[in-house]
Amino acid sequence: MDTQGVRWTADQVLALAPDDASRSAGSRLGTAGPWSGTGSDGRGAVWGLCRGSGSTPYRTVVDTTGPAYACSCPSRKFPCKHALGLLLLRSGDEAAVTVTEAPDWAARWLEARRERAGGARTHGAEGSGRPAAADPEAARRRAERRAARITSGARELEQRLADLLRGGLAAAELSGYGLWEETAARMVDAQAPGLAGRVRELGAIPGSGAGWPVRLLEECALTHLLDRAWLSVDRLPAPLAATVRTRVGLTAPAEGPAVRDRWLVLAQHDSSDGRLTTRRAWLHGRESGRTALLLSFGAAGRAPGPALPVGTVLDAVVIRHAGALRAELGERFGPPAPLDAPPPGGTVGDALAAYGHALREDPWLDSWPVTLTDVVPIPTDHGWQLADAAPTGPGGGGGVGGEAIPVSGPALGRPGLWRLAALSGGRPVTVFGECGHRGFTPLAAWSADAPGETVPLH
């Protein structure tokens, strides 16, 4: 067995970067030039000295099983460019990092880290791992106060929606964004961030091009549905009530069953609204067959949370939030393993049916994660679509009479779409993505020639 664990590819390393600047800075350091004293302990730890502008080189050490990083540089980026450079060096040149004895400075950090990890594990085994609330009575009163504020917020929003409909949506176009901003601010005051986010999106619809009245009515109606659901949340069945609470903006703790599985890291991408970076990672459980979404957030300029190497399989525990796709990554066992095959999938019809099915649990879902097996990307006059490949007959790939789903608007503008087209070359591929009422957003793809190679599409 390979005692060094799996060497990450350059793409996987670059996915760890907190932002584009670190990505390019790290790339420049991913060569032997500035490095000396590099080594690895064969158990997932890598270290090295990187010459910077100062007289003493920076000491960089990475534990890839975490992954965790330490570097003596002053950068507040995490991981810093030196850690990225070191991992890139290892990914590019096997001979550059050999198994040796760790120098003192690296050994100290690694030892402390492994002790902590061991400690956490024993502690986790003893109890629930989550400290009990200091004063359950006070917590309950706080929750009640917040629920009351949200209720008054929801009532206010209902009133606004009714006024809007009474006067007509055409007036909404004239009133512009200001009115919505103000309403969103009121929802923030009401401690209902979920409602505030919806209201902000409503404000953007009148400027979103042809067909906006239909979209605005749909989204107003679903916001209304959420208001009504909250106002009678006590009478809803427990799973739906949990969904409503999450949608309104009450974060449910991850207390679902902890599932240990071989989790395939399907896709990962960051989005930023200027103040907050959101990192979304999709996992698919090899044995459980379940898909999970890991969300993490970071203030501008900071990495949102540990990045996962896309296209590898993690032996790990995943804990679900109640009533949502969202989950948290728990303990990991060993380094990531290479992928053998893409997740199982279905046809375009199956994907839409899965979305429809998921709406029964959560009618506010915009999309649902699915895998399409054997689809062909086809350019049309209105963008691209993904079509079921015709069953292989004598004609081969005729596609006439086949079924298709359009690629969603935002995905049409991304470079990933061209990677998908190139990967396919007009032949069937397997595509993972989000399928919803706006179409399909491809996130990762696999070709028949190289089923173990995940091509990221975001």
Added chain:
Amino acid sequence: MDAWEELVTSALLGTDRRPPALAGATAGDAPVALLDAAALHTVRRRAGLRPGPAAEPPEPAPEDARRPLPEPARRRLGQLLAGRAAPAPSGGRRGAAPDLAELLPQWLVAANEHGYKAPASALPALLDAARARTDLRPQALTLAGPRGLWLARLNPEWRFALRGGGGRAALPDVRDGDTVRALWEEGLFAERVALLASVRAEDPAAALELLGSTWAAERAEDRLMFLDSLRAGLAGEDEEFLEAALSDRSRNVRSTAAELLSALPGSALSGRMAKRASSCVSLDRTEGAVTIVVEAPHECDAGMQRDGLIPTPPTGRGERSWWLGQLVEAAPLSCWPARFGGRTPEEIVALPVADDWQGELHAAWCRAAVRQRDAAWSRALLGAPAAPPATGPGTSSLAERAKLLSTLPEEERARWVASFIAAHGLSEAFQLLGVCAVPWARPLGGAVIDALDIARDAGSYPWSFSGVMGLAERCLSPDATGQLEALTALPAEPEDASPGAGGYWTEAFQRLVSTLHLRAAMRDELRGPIE
């Protein structure tokens, strides 16, 4: 109008003006009733979404039988293409890390030499790179192969790839006469140029026949381009065609035909030129010493004009010296030893020239040596590399000297430039280095490294040599790292050195070493695991 459209209209105009037709909705709660109905409709519509009909799929990309890149090389390509998007910071200080964008061209050349195909998922980045840098296009498109062209047809931004000129386009079998003729008569210009070249490589006579079949009907600029493509593999069989082109309607076509004929030893035109040139240049032994005497032509007659001489000189030049220059340039160099009593080129170049004609005459010989790819004359006109450029024979222009050098065999070229650098340093060597074969031969690489070391000891800053440094990073053989490693140590700073220069030099040498390591790694990755 269906129920949903009713709801939208009502919502758009407002329930006050347009109450929705909903059962049980009173005027007061009409908005709520409308939202209820709309929510129901929206969720129902979303839950019931069905696929649409599939459009006509694109024709699948042609199969590419070439080998896939070895895994490490494939990762490297990803890095190189990503590095292109994020170039190293501009300005004098470049740090110790290699400049990936500069290594992409030679990586592409090497990958193509091995006969690899690009990984499909890298094609968009590769096409983007080729779009931004025209110098990358031929190699990038070759690597991209048929699937790259297939993809480029789908994206208007990559239309450049379809214009041809880059990559190996799909050409018919040159022995398939009908297909060849059809493509020749109906193909795009770029396809026709490529077709002519491939037919010519296989069967020169057939290529001339193909060209002759449509020659009279071609546009002047196309005739010029086709004629120019005969430069490759020029041979005696082409003379008849070229001689006919001397009477072409277009002046540019005429002069190109004349230029090609003059480069063809033994052609009738070069015989005529030899005669004309010999009559202008002779030996004079009267005053004891042997001297070359020049009698420039007095007129540029119709025959000379037909043979490509341009009668009107550029402003500021005398007519007669202008004509002489053109005559000597077009005359075969082989006529001169006979004219000068069996002297070698070296001896001829060393002879004094009367009445200030030396510059004119030597410059014309230089142009002739380049045009006729004559190594013996180039050698003579270059003179000894150690001689100061101003005193040497031939020309002192570095650009001209670089052209002369390019006619010498690779090894001799490298030795000459190495000696030149050893004698004169690096400041003048940039253009000369540009014509040397990559990777640089050992003596040349050694001379460049020594000269850089001397420049450092002399106390200059490394960015004064950034041009040569950049070339060295791309052209030094990776085997030269041994000689370089010693230079990367931080030296004790001498008193008269520029402040901090030592550190910058160390950094520059480190970048050089790491670039060479990187190139060696790239080379080994492309070789792949030994089977």
